Amino acid sequence: MPTPNLDAFQVIADPSRREILGMLTKDTYNIKALAENFDMSRPAVSKHIKILQTAGFITIQEIGRERHCILNQEGFNELKNWISHFDEFWSRKLQKLDNVLNDKNKT
Amino acid sequence: MKTEIKHQWFYNQTPGEIWEYLTKAELIEKWLMPNDFEPILGHEFKFTTNPIPNMGLDGNFHCKVIEIIPLKKLVYSWKGGSGGEITLDTIVEWTLVPKENGTELTLLHSGFKEENGSIFTAMFDGWDKNIKKMLEHLNTDDNANTKS
Known part of the structure; x- marks a missing residue:
């Protein structure tokens, strides 16, 4: 099954995936244990996990024979990037407004 | 974690002058972006700038006037994304407070997925x-x- 290439927001827009992330904030789970908490098939849960993994929200560690899901910090850097981008954007624009207003007064 | 952006600036001009630069398309363009803003409640407009592909933004911000109180407050939605798909759904709020020698302008950009x-x-x-x-x-x- 091909994994769609989703951005961070599309990834967390899905309630099941948010729930998986929510569970992983409290504990690490192996895929089987995660799947038991959802009213959907193991392959469906695996697909969500794959999407989360591809987007960098979680990593999968093999411990013995089990595959454990743990949170990964990379995924939410995108949200932080947006906020810092617009933070800086508005700073520049408000400064520009100041310049424009002052120039106007000169003429 | 931070989910909103707030900036407060003091300008030497009167609220009336600042208001013009917030609500007249050709004046907004001078400091912000090309746009087709109109100071009408419910008016839908667009800001256009260069795309930022690595942030999934195609350079079009789709906006709608949500609240407008002349000389005091202006609120519009601020949506962005790429190829018609909206991934950034936020609110931009401007507040003007007259001060002795000018105007205090507050920008609040919020709604970075509070949920x-x-x-x-x-x-x-x-x-x-x-x-x-x-x-x-x-x-x-x-x-x-x-x-x-």
């Missing part, structure tokens, strides 16, 4: 804890292996 913001916060909080747990798991596993 998801809480999960992000939880994830940040859970992060350290999970790393420790992971290490514990690994250690336990190592011990188990050496024993066997």
Whole structure:
């Protein structure tokens, strides 16, 4: 099954995936244990996990024979990037407004 | 975690002058972006700028006037994304307060997925804890292996 290439927001827009992330904030789970908490098939849960993994929200560690899901910090850097981008954007624009207003007064 | 942006600036001009630069398309363009803004409640307009592909933004911001109180407050939605798909759904709020020698302008850019913001916060909080747990798991596993 091909994994769609989703951005961070599309990834967390899905309630099941948010729930998986929510569970992983409290504990690490192996895929089987995660799947038991959802009213959907193991392959469906695996697909969500794959999407989360591809987007960098979680990593999968093999411990013995089990595959454990743990949170990964990379995924939410995108949200932080947006906020810092617009933070800086508005700073520049408000400064520009100041310049424009002052120039106007000169003429 | 931070889910909104706030900037407060003081300008030497009157609220009336600042208001013009917030509500007249050709004046907005001078400091912000090309746009087709009109100071009418419910008016839908667009800001256009260069695309930022690595942030999934195609350079078009789709906006709608949500609140407008002349000389005092202006609120519009601020949506962005790429190829018609909206991934950034936020609100921009301008507030003007007259001061002795000018105007205090406050910008509040909010709505960076507050719903998801809480999960992000939880994830940040859970992060350290999970790393420790992971290490514990690994250690336990190592011990188990050496024993066997």
